[in-house]
Amino acid sequence: MSQQYFTASEWVLLRQAPMKAIQIVTLADKSDPVSFLKETRMAIQLLVSEQQQGTSSDLVNALLADLKEADAGETIQGEELILKKLFQYLGEIESLKDASEGRTKSIEHLQQVSTVLASKVTLVQAQEFRQWILTLAQKVADAVKEGGFLGKLGGERTSSEEASAIKKIEQALVLGK
Secondary structure, eight states, X not given: OOGGGSOHHHHHHHXXXXXXXXXXXXXXXXXXXXXXXXXXXXXXXXXXXXXXXXXXOHHHHHHHHHHHHHHHTOSOOHHHHHHHHHHHHHHHHHTSSOHHHHHHHHHHHXXXXXXXXXXXXXXXXXXXXXXXXXXXXXXXXXXXXXXXXXXXXXXXXXXXXXXXXXXXXXXXXXXXX
C-alpha cells in the first residue's frame, strides 16, 4: 500500500491523522502547561521514533516513510527536530479559538480519514491504521500522570477526560460504515 492509491488530498488527510489524534488527547483536559508540553513532546518523539522503526502495517509504513522523507531535507535532526515540530504544533494550537474547537475539528478530520480508509483500503489495512492511531493516542494519554498530590502520589495515567477523548477517536474511526 502506498501513496499512489490515494488522491493528493486523501493522502494529506492520512498524513495529518496522527497529529489530529494527538490534538484530541492533549486538549482533552485542563492540564497544566508543563503536563501539556510533556504530552505533546512525547507524541512527537513517538512519531519520530516510529519513522525510524516502522510497524507491521504497509499503509502505516508508507505514511511514516513519507513523513520521514519530508524531514530528510531538514538540516537539523534529533532533539532539535523534535523541538521544531513541537513549536509547529504549538503554532497550530495557538490559532484555535479554544480547546473545544480543536477537538471538534480533529474529530471531523478523523471521520474523513475513516471515509477514505473505507473506500480505498482493505478492512485489515483500515483496522491496522485505526489501531496505530488509537495506540498512539493511548501512549500520549499515558505520558503524564494526571491528578494526585504534586503529580506523583495517587492520580492516574489516563484522566477520565483523556479516556473519553480516546473513545471519541475510536468512534470517529469506525470502520465499515
